[in-house]
Amino acid sequence: MVLFNTCCIRENADQxxxxxxxxxxxxxxxxxxLRIVVGGCLAQKDKSIIQQRAPxxxxxLGTHNLASLPRxxxxxxxxxxxEILEQTEVFPSALPARRKSGWHAWVSISIGCNNSCxxxxxxxxxxxxxxxxxxxxxxxVQELVADGVVEITLLGQNVNSYGRDLDGxxxxxxxxxxxDRVDRLQRVRFTSPHPKDFRMDTVEAMAECRTVCExxxxxxxAGSDRVLKRMxxxxxxxxxxxKVQMVRDALPEVAISTDIIVGFPGETEADFQETLTLVEExxxxxxxxxxxxxxxxxxxxxxGGQVPKEIVQERYERLTSLQDxxxxxxxxxxxxxxxxxxxxxxxxxxxxRLSGRTRTNKLVHFDSGPAPEGSFRxxxxxxxxxHFLEDSGRAFLRAGAQAPVLAxxxxxxxxxxxxxxx
Ligand code: SF4
Numbered sequence: 410m411v412l413f414n415t416c417c418i419r420e421n422a423d424q425x426x427x428x429x430x431x432x433x434x435x436x437x438x439x440x441x442x443l444r445i446v447v448g449g450c451l452a453q454k455d456k457s458i459i460q461q462r463a464p465x466x467x468x469x470l471g472t473h474n475l476a477s478l479p480r481x482x483x484x485x486x487x488x489x490x491x492e493i494l495e496q497t498e499v500f501p502s503a504l505p506a507r508r509k510s511g512w513h514a515w516v517s518i519s520i521g522c523n524n525s526c527x528x529x530x531x532x533x534x535x536x537x538x539x540x541x542x543x544x545x546x547x548x549x550v551q552e553l554v555a556d557g558v559v560e561i562t563l564l565g566q567n568v569n570s571y572g573r574d575l576d577g578x579x580x581x582x583x584x585x586x587x588x589d590r591v592d593r594l595q596r597v598r599f600t601s602p603h604p605k606d607f608r609m610d611t612v613e614a615m616a617e618c619r620t621v622c623e624x625x626x627x628x629x630x631a632g633s634d635r636v637l638k639r640m641x642x643x644x645x646x647x648x649x650x651x652k653v654q655m656v657r658d659a660l661p662e663v664a665i666s667t668d669i670i671v672g673f674p675g676e677t678e679a680d681f682q683e684t685l686t687l688v689e690e691x692x693x694x695x696x697x698x699x700x701x702x703x704x705x706x707x708x709x710x711x712x713g714g715q716v717p718k719e720i721v722q723e724r725y726e727r728l729t730s731l732q733d734x735x736x737x738x739x740x741x742x743x744x745x746x747x748x749x750x751x752x753x754x755x756x757x758x759x760x761x762r763l764s765g766r767t768r769t770n771k772l773v774h775f776d777s778g779p780a781p782e783g784s785f786r787x788x789x790x791x792x793x794x795x796h797f798l799e800d801s802g803r804a805f806l807r808a809g810a811q812a813p814v815l816a817x818x819x820x821x822x823x824x825x826x827x828x829x830x831x
Contacts, residue, residue, distance in 0.1 A: 512783025
């Protein structure tokens with residue numbers, strides 16, 4: 410069986426898929442018993458088009474019915490089986506999984522999105538937001554921990570609105586607190602919170618929960634109110650900056666990362682300058698920067714004022730060089746600090762060394778004797794770069810439950826203030 414798990418959020422997904430399916434046709438001609446399956450959100454979006462363009466595909470299934478694959482494969486014994494549902498049947502996390510890592514796991518807490526950002530195709534292909542029951546999530550995490558997992562990353566398009574469809578009110582902070590009580594779980598990360606739904610109760614949970622890491626990914630997308638409005642992001646520059654302040658007041662050492670789109674339709678030089686000044690003001694630890702490209706089935710693809718490619722490229726370069734300088738400056742704060750890292754494996758730059766990640770999500774390359782993946786080491790940062798840190802001494806095995814530096818930096822929620830929430 411060859412299974413194509415597609416994602417139409419990235420550019421050119423369709424050309425890649427139909428190109429690959431073309432190669433499969435020749436293989437299928439000589440091996441008729443070969444099963445070809447197409448799943449994921451391109452299948453959800455294109456629905457019957459795949460069958461028309463590649464009739465030799467055996468199974469097509471959408472984003473909501475991954476669990477139906479065994480049944481569809483049986484049905485495909487007698488002819489192509491095709492099923493695209495509009496509602497999620499079983500959460501992907503609840504299915505048996507072969508995980509790449511023995512110490513880390515991704516855990517879905519919700520699927521779909523109720524927002525309508527004009528550049529994004531997710532709501533069209535993944536449907537409305539559906540949250541998974543808290544008890545199911547906690548049970549899954551307990552099982553993962555029993556299997557040796559020490560770090561989890563909670564996944565949702567907008568984790569901060571988790572639970573609104575279950576209880577009428579967001580339950581994300583409660584979920585963090587429930588997971589914090591799972592014995593032997595060491596680290597909890599999550600991605601992504603939408604800034605408009607990022608609330609004080611989540612910040613308090615981040616500050617008070619032993620397991621929740623001091624890192625937040627808070628996608629801003631643009632710094633200009635005019636562009637944010639055209640993107641339908643539902644917050645202003647000021648409101649976003651207030652949220653950043655809210656989290657920094659509670660967790661002064663928190664690392665903040667973001668997503669930024671350059672060259673959104675109608676973006677002027679003045680708008681772009683506002684993105685640059687926002688980046689300066691926030692001082693992000695890192696940023697994922699994207700050049701805008703229109704996606705079919707999105708509102709922004711129909712907007713006038715598409716920015717010429719060379720201007721987008723030139724703005725992109727200015728933004729990335731500014732962010733690199735800021736990342737380097739932020740990383741300098743870690744010089745000489747003692748940090749706890751979780752070992753991820755041999756360094757890709759130098760396999761004689763190891764790589765690990767701090768609670769603030771900084772990548773550290775360090776010298777060490779052999780150390781199993783998922784174990785903890787304590788490092789002293791001796792050199793910094795924009796995208797990683799180094800310890801050229803010899804890392805030592807963690808003694809306590811948490812690195813002392815981070816424990817000391819963490820403040821209680823009582824000191825946190827919020828000017829923008831509610
Ligand atoms: S919140 Fe995220 S997933 Fe939802 S529409 Fe906006 S960009 Fe897309």
